[in-house]
Amino acid sequence: MPLVIFVDDSETALASTRMVTDSMPITVKQYLSAVDALNEIKGGMVPDLIITDMNMPVMNGFEFLQGLRQVPGTARTPVLMLTTETRDELKAQGKALGLTGWVVKPFNPAQLKQAISRVLRLA
């Protein structure tokens, strides 16, 4: 099954995404810190899709994305930003950094499932 990792410093946000993805044919790993996720990726973990929050302490979503692109295994891995941020300039910055898409919280569960399925090309 494809591996999808979620990164969000909010425990409740991770709980919501877990409940949404429970019924999907994917393996999910969750991280409260982008630093921890990036360290595991540098250690050899190769996710098929990464979904990350933007505003996080220590390492924000863009810094995480830049870090991911430096690792050969995730240089081209699809990354979705899942955030409360709606500013167009941030979306443009994300696009320039190689983001796959932008999902605004609170997300519609059915639409998030569709977005994941679309990126992973699940039947």
Added chain:
Amino acid sequence: MQFLNTLNGLLEHVKSVERETIGLTQEAQLRFVRFLDKNKLCADDETLEAMQYQDIIAQQLSATIEAIESAQEHMQYFMHAFSEDDAIAAQSIEKMHGKLANALEKAKDKHSAFSGKVNREDDDDGIEFF
């Protein structure tokens, strides 16, 4: 000067209440999630969407805490100048006014930026692929 000390104390109190509120909303949410897990219950889509409001509440309150801390920092500069020299104090109060106005604008921007889809009137589904 006394009024600034009192105002500073009031702001500390507001921050404390906001931090407590963030903690309480998080604990309430996590207990609800544990209840659902324990009883093998699934929330419907509408409930799952509403469950995300806690994250938005926490971010909004955290942003106002940051704004208060910024205002307090500017007030501290003024209080220091006031205690040193009257002429400097007169200049400082003008500067403080400008800094506080700036802190207020930043706080309003963050309120808008961290609201996500909440309070938006468009029917955009909130997902955009690049």
